[in-house]
Amino acid sequence: MSETTYRVDEIDQKILSYLVKNARMPFLEIARECGISGAAIHQRVKKMEEAGIINGSRMTVKEKTLGFDVCCFVGIELVSTNRYHEVVEHLRQMPEVVECHFITGQFAMLIKIYCRNNEHLMDVLVNNIQNIEGISRTETFISLDRTIERPVYVKDKNVVSR
Secondary structure, eight states, rough: OOOOEOOOOOOHHHHHHHHOOEEEEEEEEHHHHSOHHHHHHHHHHHHHHHTTTTOOOOOOGGGGHHHHHHHEEEEEEEGGGGGGGHHHHHHHHOTTEEEEEEOSOOOOEEEEESSSHHHHHHHHHHHHGGGGGGEEEEEEEEEEEOOOOOOOOOOOOOEEEO
């Protein structure tokens, strides 16, 4: 694999700031805001995709509008860290699990899950997560409110190698 380096300049930062706020913003509108051609925006976005800076785009859905009223984080302690991949494969099969992180500290893993209500949460914890072989213990943290939700900060200059 050849190594490529891409330096994010001020125009790229501006492009990224528009795209992280609205991935569906037309390139021509971004071009007008940046004072360059639509073709230049297209080329820059393509180069940032190739460098691994931009990785697709997606819609976000407000969980509560679909009836998922409970958001929580579950710290997972493993019997042994070599069980990590096996446990991840089980968690990957659970639609309630929306994020999974291998972390430092007291727990080996931290997952984020959405459930319809507390009864659904209890079912997921007791009948699914805690029955996964390789998990020794869990601790659940229920989110009462999400006070900050924003895309990644793109103001600093970065050098990305891949």
